[in-house]
Amino acid sequence: MNFESKLSEVSKRIKSSIIRELLKVANNPGMISFGGGVPDPDTFPRNKLAEISKEILENEHRFVLQYGTTEGDVELKKGYINLLKKYDGIDWVKDENMVITVGSQQALYLVGMTLLDKNSYCGVSRPIYLGAASAFSQRAPKFINIPLTKDGLDLEYLERELEKLYEIGEIDKFKFVYAISNFHNPGGVTMNLEKRKKLVELAEKYDFLIVEDDPYGALRFEGNKVPSIYSLAPNRTILLNTFSKVLAPGLRLGVIIGDEFLIRKITMTKQAADLCSPSLTQRLAARYIQRYDLYDEIAPTIKLYGEKKDTMMKAIEENLGDIKDIDWTRPEGGLFTWITLPKGIDTMEMFEMAKMEKVLYIPGEAFYVDEPDRNTMRISFCLPSHEEIHEGMRRLRRVIDKYAKEKGIEI
Incomplete structure (x- = not known):
């Protein structure tokens, strides 16, 4: 039976969440994930x-x-x-x-x-x-x-x-x-x-x-x-x-x-x-x-996320700060920062290298309803430990360097 012919126009437009698909590997042994915006379970009362x-x-x-x-x-x-x-x-x-x-x-x-x-x-x-x-x-x-x-x-x-x-x-x-x-x-x-x-x-x-x-x-x-x-x-x-x-x-x-x-x-x-x-x-x-x-009740949670944000900002500066034309946001709250890398870097394409290096992020392509800025990514700092944040950023730098070298992009 041709099931496709029975689908509504709405159903045909629906696409699987890129985030859900990418984060299927988040629980692999040794993986450090900056992907999901999920709260730290230890903060639940x-x-x-x-x-x-x-x-x-x-x-x-x-x-x-x-x-x-x-x-x-x-x-x-x-x-x-x-x-x-x-x-x-x-x-x-x-x-x-x-x-x-x-x-x-x-x-x-x-x-x-x-x-x-x-x-x-x-x-x-x-x-x-x-x-x-x-x-x-x-x-x-x-x-x-x-x-x-x-x-x-x-x-x-x-x-x-x-x-x-x-x-x-x-x-x-x-x-x-x-x-x-x-x-x-x-x-x-x-x-x-x-x-x-x-x-x-x-x-x-x-x-x-x-x-x-x-x-x-x-x-x-x-x-x-x-x-x-x-x-x-x-x-x-x-x-x-x-x-x-x-x-x-x-x-x-x-x-x-x-x-x-x-x-x-x-x-x-x-x-x-x-x-x-x-x-x-x-x-x-x-x-x-x-x-x-x-x-x-959430005051300890806010303190925890604030400290992790500070660690993330420091780790980005130390590991990525010297990359040409890089930019990132410095949030006063919430769970995310947005990183913009040099033109020519496609973070969706680079994601396979990141998985091999055991570090995850969300490619910016997921966050557009028009032509995306492909050199962007979302990073979440709420779930990884302070040690994982530093190590994850070191891994991410290795991924960026490898990708840029293969593509002939000067960073």
């Missing part, structure tokens, strides 16, 4: 979660083992609303402004399903978070790829593109700008306050939404906190967040916050997808954040 799990299974089984509402557990919503008040000064969010999702990836998928069509435009960073690219691409929109600079999106570029759409009468088809405001994945950069305000001004002028994705904002280990885009323009912003980086990714819990009308539409989309998020993990997270101060 497993004993406290085990205690709460026993309690809710014994005492709240009628809820945690049953179907829940599509909108999400009211106890978890209540706890998250309290966090927004306490740490972000956001005191206007109500139950109807929020829906709980199965991780932030489902949040991205639901936003794309709810807002995008084939004739839609949306603005995304260049490079873009792979999960967002995958979710939005299923709707086959027209992407406006906004260059990412050291302080966030290049809004002058965006404004020129918006003006072009206005002039040709297509501006009403521009749905949203997707922005990771803090510690961008993969770029590692943070959008400054001036650019956040400018983005809001553009949204008001050209009448579009802002989708602010903030999975890493709580993981700041230096510098000053910047007000969220959502706090500046709650009526124009859809805020996405997750418990994956501050509690445990295995819970698969994400949050969408926005205007009541939009949340109702997104909830209807979710209803068709999975009926509801798991009651058990929602109530587990709810009781945890009610019993413990989440941000006090």
